[in-house]
Amino acid sequence: xxxxxxxxxxxxxxxxxxxxxxxxxxxxxxxxxxxxxxxxxxxxxxxxxxxxxxxxxxxxxxxxxxxxxxxxxxxxxxxxxxxxxxxxxxxxxxxxxxxxxxxxxxxxxxxxxxxxxxxxxxxxxxxxxxxxxxxxxxxxxxxxxxxxxxxxxxxxxxxxxxxxxxxxxxxxxxxxxxxxxxxxxxxxxxxxxxxxxxxxxxxxxxxxxxxxxxxxxxxxxxxxxxxxxxxxxxxxxxxxxxxxxxxxxxxxxxxxxxxxxxxxxxxxxxxxxxxxxxxxxxxxxxxxxxxxxxxxxxxxxxxxxxxxxxxxxxxxxxxxxxxxxxxxxxxxxxxxxxxxxxxxxxxxxxxxxxxxxxxxx
Numbered sequence: 001x002x003x004x005x006x007x008x009x010x011x012x013x014x015x016x017x018x019x020x021x022x023x024x025x026x027x028x029x030x031x032x033x034x035x036x037x038x039x040x041x042x043x044x045x046x047x048x049x050x051x052x053x054x055x056x057x058x059x060x061x062x063x064x065x066x067x068x069x070x071x072x073x074x075x076x077x078x079x080x081x082x083x084x085x086x087x088x089x090x091x092x093x094x095x096x097x098x099x100x101x102x103x104x105x106x107x108x109x110x111x112x113x114x115x116x117x118x119x120x121x122x123x124x125x126x127x128x129x130x131x132x133x134x135x136x137x138x139x140x141x142x143x144x145x146x147x148x149x150x151x152x153x154x155x156x157x158x159x160x161x162x163x164x165x166x167x168x169x170x171x172x173x174x175x176x177x178x179x180x181x182x183x184x185x186x187x188x189x190x191x192x193x194x195x196x197x198x199x200x201x202x203x204x205x206x207x208x209x210x211x212x213x214x215x216x217x218x219x220x221x222x223x224x225x226x227x228x229x230x231x232x233x234x235x236x237x238x239x240x241x242x243x244x245x246x247x248x249x250x251x252x253x254x255x256x257x258x259x260x261x262x263x264x265x266x267x268x269x270x271x272x273x274x275x276x277x278x279x280x281x282x283x284x285x286x287x288x289x290x291x292x293x294x295x296x297x298x299x300x301x302x303x304x305x306x307x308x309x310x311x312x313x314x315x316x317x318x319x320x321x322x323x324x325x326x327x328x329x330x331x332x333x334x335x336x337x338x339x340x341x342x343x344x345x346x347x348x349x350x351x352x353x354x355x356x357x358x359x360x361x
Contacts, residue, residue, distance in 0.1 A: 001124050001155075003148070006113070008129035014120050020113030020132070023076045025194050027136060030064040030085050031057055031103040046204040048196050050092035061103050066092045069196040076109040110134045110190055114183060118147075119172045126151055131179060133186045136193070142227040143182050146314075150175055150232075153268055153313035157338075162287060164339040174232040185224055232316050241304060241317050249303070250296035253277050262315075264291050270318070270337065271311040274325040275303065281325055285346055287338050292325075310334065 002010030011018065036056045045052045050069045057063040068088040080088075085105050086096035113132045118125045127144035151171045157163035192204060212218055223229040233243035248262045258264045264271055270288045274281065277294030284290050295303065303309075310319035310330045318337060319330040331346055340346065 001126070002129040003126045005128045006132045008125065010123065011115060011125055011129050014123045016120055016123075016125065017116040018113045019116055021111065023109035023111040025067075025072045025110045025190075026074060026076050026107040027051075027065065027067045027072070027109075027134075027193070028080060028085065028088060029104070029106045029108070030066075030089065030099070031061050031105075032064060032097065032099040033060060033101045033103060034062050034097055034099060035060065036062045037097055044208070045093075046201055046208070047092075048198060048201055050196060051193055051204075052092045054093075062097075064089060064093065064097070067193060068092050072194065076107060076111075080105050080107055108135055110194070112183065112186065114179065117172065118175060118179070119168075124151055124155075124171065131183065133183060134190055136189065137225070139186065139189070139225050140182060143178065146178070146227050146230060147175055149314040156268070162338060164336065167339075170232075174230075178227065178230045181224070182227070230316075241306065241320050244317055246309070246311050246315050246317055251275070251293035252296070253292070253294050256291060256293075258291075258293075261311075264289070264293075265311065265313070265315055268313045270313060270334070271309075272325070272330070272334075273309045273311060274307065275309070276307050276324040276326075279308075279324045279326045283347070285334065285338060285340065285344075288334060310337075312337075 002008045002014070004010055036054065038054055042055045043053070048069065050067045050072070052064070052066040054062060054064055066088065068091055070091055071088060082099075082102060082105065085102070086099060089096045089099070111132055112134070115125050115130045118130050126147035130147065131140070131143075133140060154163065154167050154171055158168055192200070192207070212221070220229070228245060230245060231243040246261055246265075248260050250260050251258060251264070256264065261273070264273065267289060272281075272284060272288050272290045274292045275295045277292065279292050281290050281292060305322055306320045307323055308321045308325045308328065309317055310333055312318050319333045321328050321330075329347070334340070334346060335342070335344075
């Protein structure tokens with residue numbers, strides 16, 4: 001397992017190529033001992049002199065992040081001294097804010113490399129051993145975590161003989177499209193942030209004023225950059241929620257004390273969930289947790305009218321139906337995911353019943 005960063009020993013020993021381009025441009029963070037000089041907690045500006053963002057980092061320290069058009073192509077290895085940083089600030093921000101003392105001055109660059117593959121036989125790569133890219137705003141951090149979540153439960157199931165033969169193959173099948181989508185997003189970000197001619201500045205101002213304020217557009221971009229739009233769909237005809245990440249919904253009633261769907265997923269088992277709050281279910285295979293609960297009415301819209309779900313251990317929807325589990329059960333899907341032959345008993349004995357209030361009957 002290669003989870004050892006951009007200089008991955010595992011990747012190098014395995015001979016997996018790391019393809020891309022070295023750094024050619026930098027952005028700078030100056031963390032200064034001054035109070036935020038702006039009324040707004042976060043301010044962003046785009047001019048032909050560069051790009052700038054200011055926000056309070058912690059008590060008494062403000063972060064001035066910027067790309068100085070005049071010096072952004074300097075070698076990333078060159079240390080930036082305080083006087084240089086103040087000169088850059090004057091060009092980009094129009095002032096150096098009277099800074100006399102800093103907590104840190106850091107630069108980060110636009111190097112972009114991607115592993116040629118993320119699996120080679122029994123070798124797997126996750127996180128930054130797979131890709132290196134421009135890190136502004138922490139873009140990519142969630143993708144690293146999702147690599148681990150996607151692979152972890154599959155390795156556990158395979159190592160204990162509880163997985164179908166195709167399960168480990170699905171790691172690359174599911175994650176590579178998401179990794180490639182991330183790299184495309186980063187390239188778009190670079191194209192916007194590092195071009196300062198009048199045409200690009202006009203485009204950036206248009207995006208800021210007219211496009212990003214649209215809530216649906218903003219949400220889509222945020223979900224893409226955070227990796228929350230990941231969809232592991234097995235067929236093109238699958239339901240709209242199949243393969244998508246289950247949002248964290250408030251639940252009430254049921255046998256457990258869980259207050260939301262994320263708490264129900266603890267334990268890293270498949271979760272068979274009836275959200276009507278009143279279904280009576282048989283007990284199921286021990287690798288599947290069965291829960292009957294009611295979803296907070298204000299959050300039903302996120303489920304698009306669905307009443308029952310089968311959730312993978314990594315939180316993505318494997319099956320969904322508009323009827324309750326009293327009416328329909330995903331037997332074929334559970335057998336496929338858990339590699340259970342038809343002669344294996346899936347439903348064993350009646351479970352205890354729970355009313356909408358969660359009281360035992």
